[in-house]
Amino acid sequence: MKGKAVRYNKWGYIFLMPFIIVYVVFQLIPMVTTIYNSFFENYMSGLNQIGPNFVGFDNYVSLFSSGDIWIYAKNTMILWIMCFIPQILLSLLLGAWFSDVRLKLKGARFFKTVIYLPNLIMASAFSMLFFTLFSDGGPINSILMQIGIIDTPYKFLSNVGSTRGLIAFMNCLMWFGNTTILLMAGMMGIDTSLFEAAEVDGATSTQVFFQITLPLLRPILVYVMITSLIGGLQLFDVPQILTNGTGDPMRSTMTLIMFLNKHLYSKNYGMAGALSVVLFIITGILSLVIFKVTGNDKRKG
Amino acid sequence: MKKKIVSALLCAAMTATMIAGCGNNAGASTNAGTGNAGTTDAGTADADTADAAGTETADAGSDTTAAAGDEGKVLNIYCWNEEFKSRITDHYPGYTKVDATSGTIGDVTVKWNITPNDDNAYQNNLDATLLKQADAAADDKIDLFLVEADYALKYVDTDYAMPVADLGITDADLANQYQYTKDIVTDSNGVLKGVSWQGCPGVLFYNREAAKEVLGSDDPATVQEAVKDWDTFNETAKTLKDAGYSIVSSVNDTYRVYSNNVTSKWVVDGKINIDENIMNWVNDSKELVDAGETGTHDLWSDDWSAGFYPEGKVFAYFGPAWLVNFSMAADTEGSIGNAGGWGATEGPQGFFWGGTWICAAAGTDNAGLVKDIMLQMTTNEDIMKEIVVKDDDFVNNKNVMETMAEDTKYSSKILGGQNPLAMYCAGVESLDLSNLSPYDQGCNEEFQKAMKNYFQGNATLDEALELFYTAVLEKYPELSR
């Protein structure tokens, strides 16, 4: 038996080869350089290369000494939570409805198809539309003024709350379809006879959802949470384009990656590298927490 | 085989053009129309090589690799949009279009390397390629690249851009060009390293209806009296506000006018320096915004361009000829421009907006052709006139523009029949752009962005300035405050 397993298990390595090779060439090398660079002063001044000069932990020190990094980390978390909570609730709700055999929604296929569509629009195009709609003289303001909620145009992109709200709303809109599809695909993997049996036993939809669907969905839920967290920490394009890279007002919507992008302008590999390493550590810790909390037991796989 | 015949031709052409001298340029451009321009142009280009080679030997430091008469077969041009390509296609004698990204001039293949500006991609690409310039194969070397005013010095102040004198272009060749277009591409040692075919002098375009209503007349002289300096300008803003008009659409409209008239550079001895005139902009703008006399919109946003229409209630825009001709919805019914409702006057201070400069990359193996392109496209008066007529550009040639300005038949429909050319010409004559630095792009952008927070009341002046310093230091780690 054991010999046989070994014979099969060499295939594990074979199947892993393409991934490993491509990974090492196209990602590991750039990544190792990134970490290596974080210990050097290394940037471009115009067309002149400054450095690389070894500076030890200086980049890390200057990163933390200004304290700004915590503000950006906070912004990122706020934006992620503002986007993730409504998104996961909506996705679970839709997922539950779509998978509820008794609800028998008509046109479910149409709705399932429609929800992913916003993701097909490029973030830059999406932001262009939002600019137009939410500008001081735009349609949203004129509607609000006509129905008498406000009498002067509300400057959506000049107020912290509304700017964050818009970013979260856009992100939520772009990604809830994605999340719902993931959950649905997970729900489809669930043995339908379980639902039928539950129905025979007279379980309510709520019971079915919490007792059967959610536990069986756990691997996918963990995936959704972790990728959403990673995506959230990497939040970049929507706030970048919507605020024209400024993170206005007063950098209250500046995310960590937008901050990173600032350093890439001068090809500041040193600071960018240090920031990446910090980001990497933060993500790692948070993901570990999620793994622990959700109790994802690897042996089960 | 082919090469030998070509070089034989070159020699013949060289002697011919040397005798023909300056007259040849004009001849080449007339020939372009007749269809057999190809050979003549090859001649022109190669004759220039001889000149260029001459100067190169004198300048031993130059790392130009081209030997006399043996030019590279590929001309690589780096730019960020189609503008220069269409100018060359339409006006350079002997350019034949092959497809969207290549063409030929004589037996030289022209390769267009177009990278859009978004995310700084153009400069990133240009930087990376220039840094490899020394090791690149002759045919892969950049020969020409284009820059804009805001970051021109970043390239001009390095050895990657070639002095135009090294190409054999003399001050006399460029005598008719506007001084400000030379200031922008002159490096810190006073060496000129680029040329431009455009002039973009700016004026103040005012809404004639609003002028009649508020100032009693839409005559340029009357309006000028109301905007002749910044104090009067700000007083007029109050009057306009009472009549329901914003004096300008946004504070960003006036920024350029202030920042073109500074008396010190953004960076002095590695330290960030905020000029007095820039601070004047901040103080004046804050007052205007607080009094509701203007907005804080970004340029090109919907709110900014609303004033192109009468309902937008904007009194004036600052801009060059191209703004009013092409960007202010003159072709759309209902717009002010469509009804000929704009007027032009000098405004409080002279300024410019826009423009593209052509630089030769050091190490080019096509020095002769590069020189010819520079001369043809920026000094040949026939071509300059063609560009004015066909593309409505304001060309960088005093003679041509002054002739047009005196032409009583020329008038602008958009400006209600006014001929504004003399006004454009006058504004830039006095412009002094010796206070540019390689950091202008970043500093100007970040300053406007940071101050927006102050104007909108999201930060105090000190907080906004603090934000400005932070942002600039992120972009340019080598600076200090």
Place this chain on the structure above:
Amino acid sequence: MENMNQETTKGLGIHARRTIAYVVLAIVTFFCLFWFYVLFINATRSNGELQAGFSALPSNNLIKNWTNLVNGTLPIWSGLLNSLIVATASAALCVYFSTMTAYAIHAYEFKAKRFIYPFILMIMMIPTQVTALGFVQLVSKMKLEDSFIPLIIPSIAAPVTFFYMKQYMESSLPLSLIEAARIDGSGEFRTFNTIVLPLMKPAIAVQAIFTFVSSWNNYFTPALILHDDKKKTLPILIAQLRSADWLKFDMGQVYVMIAFSIFPVIVVYLILSKHIVQGVALGSVKG
């Protein structure tokens, strides 16, 4: 909130619950489709009309904008073809090899697995923007500029897709099935291609869409690698159109081009989304 919703609907009849569901779905649908309507409206308006601000009604410049775009200097058809090649190849390689990698971790026991699995999870967390500049340097050293290879091949190693496939296998790919195939004498590679891949169809369709769309809409990396107009993908051409000089600047054309470049993704999405829905039937057969 989810909980409350469930609790309150518990007592409600099936009809009331259905009504609530339809109302919510109608609102969601509105928010999903509204943008396409705005895009379409904007594509029918001229540059001057667009500057005048938003309008809810279409104008009559659609054909004119389209003709201007097609007769302009941008090679939009080759852009479309390039985008199709890059996105299709990336999606195909990505899902195939990610499934293969996930299968390696899921179905086999080998020593290195203990390190490789956490390692892949770890690298998943590295922000892509971080390595981008290093990546471009590498590409230029390998002389792969203006080539599609650096845009396509790296998708073989996509930790996020791998992770999804792995999670999906945990819930839907019983090892007993593989054992059965082995007993039937099926080779490992054949088992993977003929048994595992079909079972993974819903997951593959899902990830194929995601990869296709993100590759289709990717601007950052292609902009740094592709400089020859004939090699450029649609997002770069759109950016180029937007940075046009003042003589040619025309937002009407930009919107037409955006609409033009979204259209193929919608088609691809509709084709692939069918497979997701079909996955339902597949799941029940398996059960």
